Amino acid sequence: MTLPTAILQVICPDRPGLVSSLSGWVAANGGNIRHADHHTDAGAGLFLSRLEWEVEGFGLPREAIGPAALALAERLGGEGSLRFSDGHPRVAIFVGRQDHCLVDLLWRTRAGELPMQVPLVVSNHPDLQPLAADFGARFVHLPINAASREQVEQAQRELLSELEIDLVVLAKYMQVLSPAFLLGAPPVINIHHSFLPAFQGAQPYHRAWERGVKLIGATAHYVTEELDGGPIIEQATITVSHRDDVDDLIRKGRDTERLALARALRLHLRGQVMVYRGRTAVFS
Template sequence: MNGSTVILQLICPDRSALVSELAGWVAANGGNIRHADHHTDSGAGLFLSRIEWELDGFGLPRHAIEPAVSALAERLGGEAQLHFSDELPRVAIFVSKQSHCLLDLLWRSRSGELPMEVALVISNHPDLEPLCGDFGGRFVHVPVTPATKRDAENRILDLLEEHSIELAVLAKYMQVLSGDFLERFSQVINIHHSFLPAFKGAQPYHRAWDRGVKLIGATAHYVTEDLDDGPIIEQATLSVSHRDEVEDLIRKGRDTERLALARALRLHLCRQVMVYRGRTAVFA
């Protein structure tokens, strides 16, 4: 089934019969449900739901679905987000000099594996511009120094607005976004080269090697003002041994970085991630 779908994400106070009420609302409007996933956080007294149904044959016209969903969420005392699977988010990929995550995302986007439109590639170095040209993407070089950081971030924010960017992906972008930046543009996913919460910050592979770990990993997470502390979306791990040097950990770690970031991005793009109370519920 390849037809367009409607995706509803809802968080509301928990009570009995919510699943029946939501499914009944879709059915009453002639909707055919493809996927329905629910979770109750008993400690917080919250109910989380993701329901996806076919757009074809649904009783409400497309423009009327959002106000109807808003009224439903208000009646339930919750908050809702509505998405359509045929609307491809416009994405900006941020990079520095390392190409492995960027190449992987561009290839997956071109092949249709990641439902998005890569509208921009932004970098604080010019090195990867020829690579982006091979994929037909627009590359913008925005240098960043401690003295020019504020101006550089303002330039980047202008670019995101100019190109109607919905999501930014930090694919080995070796700069920390400021709180002011995140206040103006908060939809950002980062890949960190460790199995968080272990080894936050710089040089995690070096510190992992110093500790003699037998497992390395990568973590894709939403970006917050607290460094490497945002809600986790996806993690990948790989076994290492005493024979591995730091360079081996870095080489092997690139595989976990690519995999974790691609998985996390697909989950986000398919609207399978819900953020609440500083954490995520992932309906995979």
């Protein structure tokens, strides 16, 4: 049985002695470090660190670790976040009519591959209600159009608050979230059916086929106000040939979408992604 760990992320101005300060604090409290990953962005003058240590035997009670770790990050002039490996964040999945990403995420959650709970599935179409029910998730159908968007997003925000959702995943939702929604929402991860930054927007497989590309892919990224422009977490690719038509590209693309989204979600849940200056550092 794997022992629970604490995972600390710190971003602060770079200077000598930071690794020693962080690892020394863990050691001073009797912590056994499992993983220590660091990165210096010389151009930005920033130091990024991810430390993971065993909770058992640590000198602080579990409820005191977070405040103490964040106080350490503040003393270093930066920002920090802390999570525990045995936590299971509450995730809401937004979907449209396509089911392949939803099926994959729900199956991986049930199988224990993704350490999360899925109490809520939201869709602008009713088609996937039986699927959500099979996995014990509450399904809410909220049809949306230009006239109803504001009211629908308000209803979505209320659901996220009511169910204490920690993360939203857009699993082929195919709707653009407004800046107002994003402002008050938890982090949002989207899967885009293109190897960004190529073929942003709608129908990327059609445009890729027209250009005769030999490689297609999918990109999982955090959602920001810039359409398909948020920090990239994970990408997956697959080769195509002149014999493939648009339907072949779409079929192959679904495989890359499932893979990229599942990988990105696992990285996020395990605290292996750090966002700074509009980009990510991903510690594998």
